[in-house]
Amino acid sequence: MRLADSPPNPWFSWDYVERNHADIADALSQHVSLTVQAVAIALLIAFPLAALAHLRPRLAAPVVGTAGVLYTIPSLALFALLAPYTGIGRTTVLIGLVAYALLVLVRNILTGLQGVDPAVTDAARGMGYGRMRMLAQVELPQALPSIVAGVRIATVTTVALVTVGVVVGYGGLGQLMFRGFRSNYHAEIMTATLLCLLLALVADVAIVLVARVSMPWSRSARLLADVSV
Amino acid sequence: MDIVQEAVAWLNDPLNWTGSNGVLALTAAHLRVTLLAVLLAAVVALPAGVWLGHARRGGTAGVVLANTTRALPTLALLTLFASAGLFGNTATVLACAVFAVPPLLTNTVTGLGDVDRDVVDAARGLGMSSRRRLWEVELPLAVPLVAAGVRTAVVQVLATVPLAALVGGTSLGSIIVNGFGTQRYGQVLAGGVLVAGLCLVAEGVLAVAQRLLTPRGLRESTRPARRWRQGRPSDPPVAAMASSSSNGPTSA
Numbered sequence: 001m002r003l004a005d006s007p008p009n010p011w012f013s014w015d016y017v018e019r020n021h022a023d024i025a026d027a028l029s030q031h032v033s034l035t036v037q038a039v040a041i042a043l044l045i046a047f048p049l050a051a052l053a054h055l056r057p058r059l060a061a062p063v064v065g066t067a068g069v070l071y072t073i074p075s076l077a078l079f080a081l082l083a084p085y086t087g088i089g090r091t092t093v094l095i096g097l098v099a100y101a102l103l104v105l106v107r108n109i110l111t112g113l114q115g116v117d118p119a120v121t122d123a124a125r126g127m128g129y130g131r132m133r134m135l136a137q138v139e140l141p142q143a144l145p146s147i148v149a150g151v152r153i154a155t156v157t158t159v160a161l162v163t164v165g166v167v168v169g170y171g172g173l174g175q176l177m178f179r180g181f182r183s184n185y186h187a188e189i190m191t192a193t194l195l196c197l198l199l200a201l202v203a204d205v206a207i208v209l210v211a212r213v214s215m216p217w218s219r220s221a222r223l224l225a226d227v228s229v
Numbered sequence: 230m231d232i233v234q235e236a237v238a239w240l241n242d243p244l245n246w247t248g249s250n251g252v253l254a255l256t257a258a259h260l261r262v263t264l265l266a267v268l269l270a271a272v273v274a275l276p277a278g279v280w281l282g283h284a285r286r287g288g289t290a291g292v293v294l295a296n297t298t299r300a301l302p303t304l305a306l307l308t309l310f311a312s313a314g315l316f317g318n319t320a321t322v323l324a325c326a327v328f329a330v331p332p333l334l335t336n337t338v339t340g341l342g343d344v345d346r347d348v349v350d351a352a353r354g355l356g357m358s359s360r361r362r363l364w365e366v367e368l369p370l371a372v373p374l375v376a377a378g379v380r381t382a383v384v385q386v387l388a389t390v391p392l393a394a395l396v397g398g399t400s401l402g403s404i405i406v407n408g409f410g411t412q413r414y415g416q417v418l419a420g421g422v423l424v425a426g427l428c429l430v431a432e433g434v435l436a437v438a439q440r441l442l443t444p445r446g447l448r449e450s451t452r453p454a455r456r457w458r459q460g461r462p463s464d465p466p467v468a469a470m471a472s473s474s475s476n477g478p479t480s481a
Contacts, residue, residue, distance in 0.1 A: 196301070
C-alpha cells in the first residue's frame with residue numbers, strides 16, 4: 001500500500017506497532033517487571049523503617065529529613081553514583097528505583113501512622129493492647145488509606161522513572177524512546193510514551209481496586225479524598 | 230576505590246573546569262536553562278493560579294494536572310520535543326517548563342484558596358474592593374505556599390535538566406552522559422557528585438530564601454522571636470507609657 005512510502009502521520013503509526021510488537025512487548029515486560037519489583041522491595045523495607053520511626057518518635061525527624069534530602073538528588077546523578085559500583089545493568093536501575101519509591105513510601109506510611117486518631121489508640125490501650133499488637137491491629141489498618149496513597153504515588157513515579165534507566169541500558173520503554181530519538185523515528189517515541197502513560201494509569205486503577213476490595217470499611221469517598229496527599 | 234580516585238583526579242584536573250565544556254561553563258548553562266524554564270512556567274502558572282485561587286476554583290484541576298505530569302516520563306517529553314525539530318536547549322527549556330507548571334500552579338491555587346474566609350470577610354467589611362483584597366490580604370498570606378512552590382519547581386527543574394544531555398542539551402548532565410558513553414566511570418561518579426551537590430546546595434539556599442520572603446508575622450518560629458523582643462531591656466514604649474500613667478496618680 002501507500003503506507004510504506006509516506007506514512008499518513010509520522011507520530012501515530014499502527015504499522016509500527018504491528019511490525020515491532022515483539023520488540024515493544026519486550027520493552028513493556030522489562031518496564032513492568034522493574035516497576036513491580038522496585039515497589040515490592042521498597043514496601044518490604046519501608047514498613048519496618050516507618051514502624052521504627054513511629055515507635056521511636058525521636059527517630060522520626062531524622063528519617064523524614066534524610067528521605068527529603070535524598071529525594072532531591074536527581075535520578076541521573078543517583079544512577080551515576082551507583083553505576084561504578086553496581087555495574088551497567090538491571091541492578092543499578094533497580095536500586096535507584098527502590099531508593100526513590102522507598103522515600104515516598106516511608107513518608108506516607110509514617111504520616112498515616114501519626115495521623116491515627118488519638119481517641120482510637122487510647123481506646124485500644126484501655127482494652128489492654130500492647131504496643132506491637134496496637135501497631136499491627138489498630139494503627140496499620142487505620143493508616144491504610146495514607147499507605148495506599150503512598151503506594152499509588154510511588155508506583156506512578158516509578159513507571160515514569162524507569163525510563164531514565166536508559167543510561168545504563170535498562171530503561172524499559174525508555175529504550176524505545178531513546179532509540180526513536182536516535183533514528184528520528186517519531187512513531188516509536190510516541191508509542192512508547194503513550195504506553196508509559198497507559199501503564200501508569202492501569203497500575204493506578206489496579207491499586208485502587210485492590211485497596212477498595214481489601215478495605216471494605218473504608219468507603220470509596222474517603223479513598224478518593226486521600227488521593228491528593 | 231579505584232573509581233573514587235579517578236573521580237577525585239577528574240575533579241582536580243583544572244582542564245575539566247575551564248573551557249567551553251568545563252564544569253564552570255556547564256554549571257552556567259545548567260542554571261541558565263533552569264532559570265528560563267522556571268520563568269516560562271511562572272509566566273503561565275502564576276497568573277492562572279492567582280486567578281483560580283482568588284475565585285476559589287480549580288483545586289481538582291490542579292490535582293489532576295499534577296497526577297498526569299507525574300506519570301509522564303521526562304525522557305518522553307524530551308525526546309518528543311527534541312525530535313520534533315527543537316535543537317539543543319530549546320527542547321530542554323520547554324520540557325522542563327512543562328514539569329515546573331504543576332508545583333507552581335497547585336501551590337498558588339492552594340495558597341490563595343486556603344486564606345481564612347474570616348480574614349477575607351473582614352477585608353470586605355473594611356470596604357476593600359476585590360482587587361485590593363487580592364493584593365493586600367490574600368497574596369501576602371499566600372506568599373509562603375507560593376514560595377514553597379517556586380522552590381519545589383526550581384529544584385525539580387535543576388534535577389531534570391541533566392537528563393537533557395541524553396538528547397543533546399548541555400548541562401552538568403553532559404559530564405555523566407559522556408562518561409557513560411566513553412566508559413570513564415570516574416568521570417561518571419564526578420558528574421554525579423557535581424549534579425547532586427548543585428541540587429542540594431540550591432535546595433538549601435532556596436529554603437533560606439523562602440524563610441526571608443515570608444512576611445515576618447507568618448514565620449513558623451514566631452514564638453522565640455516574640456520572647457526575645459519581650460526580654461529586651463529597651464522596650465521603651467510600653468515601659469514609658471506604664472510609668473507615665475502610673476506617674477499620674479502618685480504626683481496628684
